[in-house]
Amino acid sequence: MAEDLNEELYKALIENKTALADQWLLMREKRPNSIYSVDADEKYEQLLRKQNALTTKTIASSLLEDKKEYHENQEQWVSIVAQSRADLGTPIYEVLEAVHRFRTVIMDFLDKYVAAQEEAISKQHILQWNHSIHSAMDFLIQEFSKKYYQITRERMKAQYDLIAELGAPVIPIGDTTAVVPLIGDIDTERAKRIMETVPAKCIEKQVNKICIDLSGVPMVDTMVAQQIYSIIQTLSLLGIQTALSGIRPEVAMTSVQLGIDLKGIDTFNTLQQALKKMGR
Known part of the structure; x- marks a missing residue:
């Protein structure tokens, strides 16, 4: 029974990934030189939509009993998003703000989903879903921060080596x-x-x-x-x-x-x- 309910919520999240992305993007504000700005280039909005779909897929798969899909999605998300934001020079605080905003979108969806099926869902299930989703979001933030730090450190070292090369050329x-x-x-x-x-x-x-x-x-x-x-x-x-x-x-x-x-x-x-x- 519990696995069936988890599977149903998983499918509901996947089916509504476009609507979730729309809601998330509507929360954007105008900020200079940011991929998350409401007036950012269209190509960046398409990039955000594509990556947000993977975010939804990752969060949804955390509800499944078999965690293989979740771990694969999580590793893929961390690698893609960290590399993308590092390439664009996006400050880490902007990424964390964006993840936090999407957390509220997911939780709003969960509230409405539960309200629509209140009699069929126990408090235990609601607590379990809340725990799974928040844990998945927290883990994404943690692993993203590690990967982003690793990428930026490697780039700083490369720049340091270049400065050393140019500072004393033989x-x-x-x-x-x-x-x-x-x-x-x-x-x-x-x-x-x-x-x-x-x-x-x-x-x-x-x-x-x-x-x-x-x-x-x-x-x-x-x-x-x-x-x-x-x-x-x-x-x-x-x-x-x-x-x-x-x-x-x-x-x-x-x-x-x-x-x-x-x-x-x-x-x-x-x-x-x-x-x-x-x-x-």
Whole structure:
């Protein structure tokens, strides 16, 4: 008996998925640059309808005794919606608001469904349905949040790696010679990235001579000077001959004050001088 009632509610939800989507979409408000805005492009409304149909299917399948369909729908929904919202740059709070609004739509439908069949449905069934639907909605939110976080973290890491690549490019100018033009301020985090990436890139590109050009760095303080010296020492241990160009008077003064010995390192006022010395 209970399974039959669950099956009937499942079918009722599926049969009314279009009406449920209509009601949900009517709850939209105008908000700038949002897929959920009432004036969003038609293609986004069609996307929302398609994904909302899967939401209804997922919630409905949570009522079935056999949970296989529910788990498959839930995994599919999380993957599709999280990827879609990440691609569109939708803030997570907007997604959670939309899910909350659809929860109210589903619960309104349930209230009307129960009212229409009041004599045939016990309080126990009503409590069970409420529990199943709310649990399914809560689990969707939880799993969506995890997946969305995972996607955005992976993208942030990719951007971080790209910034690291662009922040200290090792530019080959010959078979075994390269230049590292440093441009802009160098803080602790950037200095750490340079330390991590430059030696590895030199090995990868089979470089044995390199010139680090500082002419684009507006200020070289104590920390920067120490980090550059550490990079040069690391490269030296790897058998890579290192030269410095763009050495301005204030840079030289900072190095002297820190007691950093640059006697064993070729230093030049300009990159052109360094390349000429390196035979380029």
